[in-house]
Amino acid sequence: MLTADLLHASLGDPLLDVMNFLNEIAIRYPDAISFAPGRPNEKFYDPQQIATYLDAYQRYLREQRGFDDARIxxxxxQYGRTNGHIGELLARMLEKDEGIRVAPESIVVTVGCQEATFITLRALFSKPTDVLLVGMPCYIGVTGAARLLDIEVAPVPERADGLDLDALEARVRELRSQGKQPRALYLVADFANPSGRSLPAPARHRLLELAAREQFLIIEDNPYGFFSREGPRKPTLKALDDRQQVIYLGSFSKSAFPGLRLGYAVADQRVTDAAGQHHLLAGEFSKIKSLLTVNTSALSQAVVGGMLVLNEGGLLEANQEAIRFYKTNMDATLQALERHFPKSEAWARDVTWNVPDGGFFLVMKLPIEADEALLEESARNFHVLWTPMRYFYLGTGGEHELRLSCSYLTPERIEEGVARLARHLQKAILERQPAPQVRAG
Amino acid sequence: MLTADLLHASLGDPLLDVMNFLNEIAIRYPDAISFAPGRPNEKFYDPQQIATYLDAYQRYLREQRGFDDARIxxxxxQYGRTNGHIGELLARMLEKDEGIRVAPESIVVTVGCQEATFITLRALFSKPTDVLLVGMPCYIGVTGAARLLDIEVAPVPERADGLDLDALEARVRELRSQGKQPRALYLVADFANPSGRSLPAPARHRLLELAAREQFLIIEDNPYGFFSREGPRKPTLKALDDRQQVIYLGSFSKSAFPGLRLGYAVADQRVTDAAGQHHLLAGEFSKIKSLLTVNTSALSQAVVGGMLVLNEGGLLEANQEAIRFYKTNMDATLQALERHFPKSEAWARDVTWNVPDGGFFLVMKLPIEADEALLEESARNFHVLWTPMRYFYLGTGGEHELRLSCSYLTPERIEEGVARLARHLQKAILERQPAPQVRAG
Known part of the structure; x- marks a missing residue:
């Protein structure tokens, strides 16, 4: 009765298989050392914490907010407010941790950052000529959500130091000349997934200027901002945003834990309707959210509420141990790469990688294709997993690159995993690349 | 910078304000007696239960499934399987409570039934000529989600005994003759929201025959099926479905509690791809879900898992007290209506209502318009809330009808609320309707 051509066209797009691949590959190869998923480490979790946080939030409601038992x-x-019941706590957290000052009414609590992304795209994109700008390579959650909504995506290349703003400017003008409207740019300014790159501080100011001049919004997604490895944290685009150009997307999957499925959007833009009335964009978002998930799990909100209450309103301090842990892991990964891919070896000479300032990810470049066949070999024969960068590009790109995520492992497993990867890549490079001709001379 | 015409057109549709209205009106008038929201009663809830359920689920994982602490x-x-980790428990529950036999892999755990609806629509609707059939009046969560996805909706009238199958058949043929494809029919066969009506058992068989002949799928949404007031429960369409024509949507908002945001879709259809390979429709759904919410809150799943483990795998028995409570409330509502709208009074003569077999809702018909102005008067001056039926119709319809939800109240509050409603409607009918001419004779 059902054939695939009857289903929405996005389901035939290989892009949509990738999210599941990333979510489920760890389940498929439970014994491999996995540099694949962008998962936080579980050493910080303990089931006892859940009751502690739930209790703390109930105590806060009773003692600070005057709630009686029935109201708690x-x-x-019960069903709750569409945009959530922890907006005030989140506004306080954003000011404390990020220097972002917004009213609680501007905050939409969502089922993870993914729902925040989906809602933002559904709200902002209306006409077939509307285009979403994204840095390339790009997180699949964004390009996939755009595909689900039949939104055209225009890639803008990243350089070693983050998004190429000259290319962005040229792209915007090119789109306009084609009668298209670049409505928004999606980017992760800090320790991007998948590239690990960050936008330098001066470029952040230039990007805000450019967005103002060219009239597009910025969708800033910041799941990794806490996890700086070197140097001071940079201000988020939202903290610099004095013209409400930035919709800020946040996640508790890394700062708290993923099982909550809790995130949020800050949408403090004013929308003017046909009657000249002003509304908060967050209010428009709530209409969409009510038709996706009605509201966000009250339990998940209560757990994060409890964490915030127990940590003086912020999560940055509470994450200091995790920040050190991820820094140690990234250091360990970089050191292991130096050790196991020595430049003195011919096979390793064309294997390179970037050196991120923080976050969970780095990218390796290989002299051979980093495709699914190579990944299957890695998994089956060498018990090590990684992610082909090809998945993060639209059109062509990333064919020779792979992403390593070092968040989920320990330094010991990283050392062993990089050693396995080196053994595999040495074999694969020697098999797949013809030995270089010795030049006469 | 932002004007409303730049946003997705659905945001300008009054339909999208209604979900928020229903979700938030109880917050706006906290002291009114509210027959408005389709909320379950809170008398069955106790915050202590959460820890009990979480503990029971962990014990089950440890003792029955052999999980160690790290795996728990x-x-x-952590991030989890896109389609959830309680599929086996849900398959057992469906067999026990509903006589529905499906494989766990056919079940997609979702963020409430609303996400299940959205995913189903996104998956099934692909072309501009694809049309969704819905009974009229219809729950706004469905027509709103279709609006968000720019899916055309074709209404089919309900009769006193549920969906009009003759009209459905005529509608399908009419759509086909216009070059359109009716891809699926959405319906609540048991105690529908908003009408309270149910489809008689013989009509269920006829509907399945019709769907097979006319090649459309049935999306059966069953949030209220437990709550029978009179007579035996009817078999769900899915329990009768021997040709995989029915996608079954379930909710834990009424059988457990809404704050969980937990629901599911059963999608055991086989999809054949271009290469002739077969896939489960549930697998296609997972691709969409991964781009909406990644996966469903692990905590919410664990709470329901614990409830199921503590209740021998089902929830019907555990809901017997709730079932009696809602029956008592519906009885009380019907009796109060008889008492306060006596046919002996001229003003009440043209006020009528239906007598549902169960569920949370009934519909009153008035000789005056049941519009927002009347509702505001009710709320402000008589401290009683209800829902205009107009909201549940596309195009015209329901102008003189209102929905009463009797789930959230006690029999005492119902008595007082119906008394207030009668005082208001008496006043409004006498003011708005000219006194009937006394006929000569």
């Missing part, structure tokens, strides 16, 4: 029960069990 | 922590805290 209602908040935890 | 990972399940609760």
């Amino acid at each position: 029960t209602s908040l935890l069990f | 922590t990972s399940l609760l805290f």
Whole structure:
């Protein structure tokens, strides 16, 4: 009765298989050392914490907010406000941790950052000529969501120091000349997934200027901003945003834990309707959210509420141990790469990688193709997993690159994993590349 | 910078304000007696239960499934399988409570039934000529989600005994003759929201025959099926479905609690791709889900997992007290209506209502318009809330009807609320309707 051509066209796009691949590959190869998923480490988790946080949030509601038992029960069990019940705590957190000052009403609590992304795209993109700008390579959650909504995506290349703003400017003008409207740019300014790159501080100011001049919004996604490895943290685009040009997307998957499925969007833009009335964009988002998920799990909100209450309103301090852990892991990965891919060896000479300032990811370049066949070999024969960068490009790109995520492992497993990867790549490079001709001379 | 015409056109549709209205009206008038929201009663909730359920689920994982502490922590805290980790428990529950036999792999755990609806629509609707059939009046979560995805909706009238199957058949043929494809029919066969109506058992067989002959799928949404007031429960369409024509949507908002945001879709259809390979439709759904919410809150899944483990795998028995409570409330509502709208009074003579077999809702018909102005009067001056039926119709319809939801109240509050409603409607009918001419004779 059902044939694939009857289903939405996005389901035939290989892009949509990738999210599942990333989510489920760890399940397929449970014993491999996995540099594949962008998962936080589980050493910081303990099931006892859940009751502690739930209790703390209930105590806060009772003691600070004057809720009685019936109101607490209602908040935890019943349908709730579409945009969530922890907006005030989140506004306080954003000011404390990020220097972002916004009203609680501007915050939409979502089922993870992914729902925030989806809502943002559905709200902003209306006409077939509307185009979403994304840095290339790009997180699949964004390009995939755009595909689901039949939104055209225009890639803009990243350089070693983050998004290429000259290319962005040229791209915007090119799109305009084609009668298209670049409505928004999606980017991760800090320790991007997948590239690990960050936008330098001066470029952030230039990007805000460019967005103002060219009239597009910026969708800033910041899941990794806490996890700086070297140097001071840079201000987010939203912290620099004095003209409400930035929609800021946040996640608790790394700063708290992924099982919550909790994120948020800050949408403090004013929307003017046909009658000249002003509305907050966050209010428009709530209309969409009510038709996707009604509201966000009250339990998940209560757990994060409890964490915030127990940590003086912020999560940056509470994450200091995690920040050190991820720094140690990235250092260990970089050192292991130096050791196991020595430049003195001919096979390793054309294997290179970037050196991120923080975050969970780095990218290796190989002299051979980093495709699914190579990954299957890695998994089956060498018990090590990684992610082909090809998945993160639209059109062509990334064919010779792979992403390593070092967040989920320990330094010992990283050392062993990089050693396995080196053994595999040495074999694969020697098999697949013809030995270089010795030049006469 | 932002004007409303730049946003997705659905945001300008009054339909999208209604979901928020239904979700938030109880917050706006906290002291009114509210027959408005389709909320379950909170008397069955106690915050202590959350820890009990979470503990029971962890014990089940440890003792029945052989999970060690690390694996339990990972399940609760980490990213998880897109389609959820309680599929086996849900398959057992469906067999026990509903006589529905499906494989766990056919079940997609979702963020409430609303996400299941959205995913189903995104998957099935591909071309501009694809049309969704819905019974009229219809739950706004469905027509709103279709609007968000620019899917054309074709209404089919309900009769006193549920969906009009003759009209459905005529509608399908009419659409086909216009070059359109009716891809699926959405319906609530048991105690529908908003009408309270149910499809008689013989009509269920006829509907399945019709769907097979006319090649459309049935999306059966069953949030209220437990809550029978009179007579035996009817078999769901899915329980009768021997040709995989029915996608079944379930919710834990009424059988457990709404704050979980937990629902599911059963999508056991086989999809044949261009290469002749077969896939489960549930697998296609997972691709979409991964781009909406990644996966469903592990905590919410664990709470329902614990409830199922503590209740021998089903929830019907555990809901017997709730079932009696909602029956008592519906009885109380019907009796109060008889008492406060006596046919002996001229003003009440043209006020009528239906007598549902179960569920949360009934519909009143008035001789005056049941519009927002009347509702505001009710709320402000008589401290009683209800829902205009107009909201549940596309095009015209329902102008003189209102929905009463009797789930959220007690029999005492129902009595008082119906008394207030009668006082208001008496006043409004006498003011708005000219006194009937006394006929000569």
